[in-house]
Amino acid sequence: xxxxxxxxxxxNFSVELDGITRAGFRECSGLxxxxxxxxxxxxxxxxxxxxxxxxLVTHSDITLSRGITSDRKLWDWREKxxxxxxxxxxxxxxxxxxxxxxxxxxxxxxxxxxxWTGPSLNATADDLAIEQLVLACERVEVDKWS
Numbered sequence: 373x374x375x376x377x378x379x380x381x382x383x384n385f386s387v388e389l390d391g392i393t394r395a396g397f398r399e400c401s402g403l404x405x406x407x408x409x410x411x412x413x414x415x416x417x418x419x420x421x422x423x424x425x426x427x428l429v430t431h432s433d434i435t436l437s438r439g440i441t442s443d444r445k446l447w448d449w450r451e452k453x454x455x456x457x458x459x460x461x462x463x464x465x466x467x468x469x470x471x472x473x474x475x476x477x478x479x480x481x482x483x484x485x486x487x488w489t490g491p492s493l494n495a496t497a498d499d500l501a502i503e504q505l506v507l508a509c510e511r512v513e514v515d516k517w518s
Contacts, residue, residue, distance in 0.1 A: 380467055380475055387436060390462040398502065399437040400465055403478055405512055406430055433487075433506050434463070434480060440491050440503040450485040450505065458484045463507070464515070477515040483507045 387397050408427035417423075452459055460482040467476040486508045491501035 380469055382467075384468040384470065384472070386466045386468065388464045388466075390464075397436050397438045400434065402432045402434040403465065403512070404432040406432075431480075431509050431512050433508055434465075434483070435504055435506050437502055437504045439500045446485070446503070446505050447488065450488040453485055460484050463509070479513045479515050480507070480509040480511070481513070482510040 385397075385400060387400060407429045409424040410427040411422040412425050413422045449459060449461075461484070463480040463483050465478045465480070466474045469475050484507065485505050487504075487506035489504040489506075491503055492499075493501065
């Protein structure tokens, strides 16, 4: 019988922000890239179909959510960008197995915070105060896949 490969759980991950902070996040979304197919046809083509050539690769924004604390480092990073002093940092998002071992690491390069969302406050609820940071990144590489 072949070895069975069960999928990893999506709840066990870590985020390392180069030079800013190591923080626990509640949610990470937006790990995605895409590539347009550029259509091309020459007048001498005998085939009535267009050619599809690979275009530029784009990476979607990454959204990180966490319970807000007295740690201001994420806000300070965003505030610098709002004032025109964009600091780019590399970020690693690592998926962990049930024992806490690193299984897959996505390295995001030249990230900067393009949006910050503060917590929703409601005196009749007992929810945690959650902040979100949306990061633009220019490149994603997979460092480990085991």
